[in-house]
Amino acid sequence: MNIPYKLPGLIALMSVLLIGCQKPATGGDAPVTALSQTSADRLNFRYEADVPAPTEPAKSNSGEVNAAIQADFDQRRMDESLDKVIASPDGKRVAAVYHRQTDLPSEFRLDMYTPDGKLLKKMTSDVMAVHFPDTIRWSPDSARLAFVAMVRGVQENPDAAPTPAVPDPATSDANANVSGDPEADPEGNTNAQPALEPTPEAPLGMMVFRTEQIYTANSDGDSVKPLTQNDGLIYFYYDWAPDSSALLALAATQREWQYLQYRAESNGEIYVPVGRPRIVEKTGRERRLDDALTAVHPIWSPDSMKIAAAYDTQVRVYDAAGAGPTQAAIPLRNQLLLSAQAFDKAQAEKLNAPTDPAAENQTNTPSNSVQPTILPDPNTLVSFNPIVGLSWKDENILYFQTAFMKRMKKEADSVTSFPRWHRLILSPQAVSK
Numbered sequence: 001m002n003i004p005y006k007l008p009g010l011i012a013l014m015s016v017l018l019i020g021c022q023k024p025a026t027g028g029d030a031p032v033t034a035l036s037q038t039s040a041d042r043l044n045f046r047y048e049a050d051v052p053a054p055t056e057p058a059k060s061n062s063g064e065v066n067a068a069i070q071a072d073f074d075q076r077r078m079d080e081s082l083d084k085v086i087a088s089p090d091g092k093r094v095a096a097v098y099h100r101q102t103d104l105p106s107e108f109r110l111d112m113y114t115p116d117g118k119l120l121k122k123m124t125s126d127v128m129a130v131h132f133p134d135t136i137r138w139s140p141d142s143a144r145l146a147f148v149a150m151v152r153g154v155q156e157n158p159d160a161a162p163t164p165a166v167p168d169p170a171t172s173d174a175n176a177n178v179s180g181d182p183e184a185d186p187e188g189n190t191n192a193q194p195a196l197e198p199t200p201e202a203p204l205g206m207m208v209f210r211t212e213q214i215y216t217a218n219s220d221g222d223s224v225k226p227l228t229q230n231d232g233l234i235y236f237y238y239d240w241a242p243d244s245s246a247l248l249a250l251a252a253t254q255r256e257w258q259y260l261q262y263r264a265e266s267n268g269e270i271y272v273p274v275g276r277p278r279i280v281e282k283t284g285r286e287r288r289l290d291d292a293l294t295a296v297h298p299i300w301s302p303d304s305m306k307i308a309a310a311y312d313t314q315v316r317v318y319d320a321a322g323a324g325p326t327q328a329a330i331p332l333r334n335q336l337l338l339s340a341q342a343f344d345k346a347q348a349e350k351l352n353a354p355t356d357p358a359a360e361n362q363t364n365t366p367s368n369s370v371q372p373t374i375l376p377d378p379n380t381l382v383s384f385n386p387i388v389g390l391s392w393k394d395e396n397i398l399y400f401q402t403a404f405m406k407r408m409k410k411e412a413d414s415v416t417s418f419p420r421w422h423r424l425i426l427s428p429q430a431v432s433k
Contacts, residue, residue: 068117
């Protein structure tokens with residue numbers, strides 16, 4: 001039985017509940033296989049509302065200061081500012097994200113270091129600009145680094161002497177020095193020690209594009225190559241599969257990006273990119289999974305066999321393998337309406353709860369004992385909101401969060417309200433003989 005895509009009214013609710021509650025058949029049916037061996041369109045699910053938030057792994061130390069690398073910038077690279085460092089999972093390599101004072105504010109450069117501060121390789125050419133530095137990702141096996149880059153923007157007057165830029169406290173290092181000669185002592189000290197090793201030159205002849213593309217390099221900073229080559233598409237989010245076999249990405253057309261960004265800025269909002277999910281293999285082979293746009297970052301299943309994405313009140317699960325991956329749509333609007341109604345009612349009862357314990361003991365039948373016969377009006381529910389996040393740490397449990405979110409340029413006007421976690425308990429359907 002396939003998970004239904006669209007069914008009207010209560011028929012949809014009944015059908016979904018039947019699918020979610022279906023038990024594995026016995027007798028003439030074949031044994032149920034593992035989820036990794038079950039295609040997305042052969043999955044059962046059970047919806048559970050308002051559950052505790054999933055336990056997330058401890059954050060890595062990416063972005064923290066590396067004293068040895070900072071010292072190299074302070075002593076030898078005084079015309080460049082170190083922005084952040086990103087250590088590989090095995091701790092043997094560190095990617096350094098930095099910028100020159102003459103670079104555009106949104107453009108960065110990338111080098112590869114050892115943890116003790118030795119520069120191994122300058123990874124990006126002078127005509128290449130790294131974008132979205134917060135999305136730079138090491139593969140889980142520490143073999144490759146993925147980043148987004150495009151052609152570097154043209155300076156207004158590249159021949160003019162560089163003028164010190166006002167550092168951005170969110171992206172620049174406060175201790176970085178500005179100098180035209182990294183080998184010179186800024187105070188004219190003749191006893192200053194020269195650099196022990198010459199600084200490697202930036203690579204030449206590297207392919208660049210007019211829009212943001214995904215690049216990868218090996219752990220030594222070599223073999224930098226564009227993984228995607230779709231000029232006109234902007235790749236702004238990507239994540240490695242747990243087995244390091246491929247990347248899951250979101251991309252939008254340049255026209256979509258510019259239009260939606262303009263509309264957000266006109267409303268005083270912070271632009272939140274939206275894109276279409278796709279798989280990008282290490283060979284560069286790419287498969288778009290869906291035509292729908294989403295701002296929710298899609299995620300891998302723990303076994304790297306499936307992908308989950310969210311669109312408003314719907315979760316879709318895709319098979320990662322195969323030339324044409326199958327998918328299953330799980331419409332959750334009806335379930336979210338009912339659970340939001342129960343949540344709002346429970347919150348109201350808490351606010352109006354009697355302060356006298358004796359009166360509280362005289363409470364009538366619990367509110368959840370009476371099941372609604374019709375779906376509530378979403379306009380009357382404050383906690384009925386779209387899906388804004390996904391988490392898939394256990395093969396059989398897919399978590400998703402709903403919330404109302406509004407991101408404004410004026411931080412005081414930004415709002416995040418009614419964040420609630422729910423989950424889907426997944427199981428394979430039995431296959432009849």
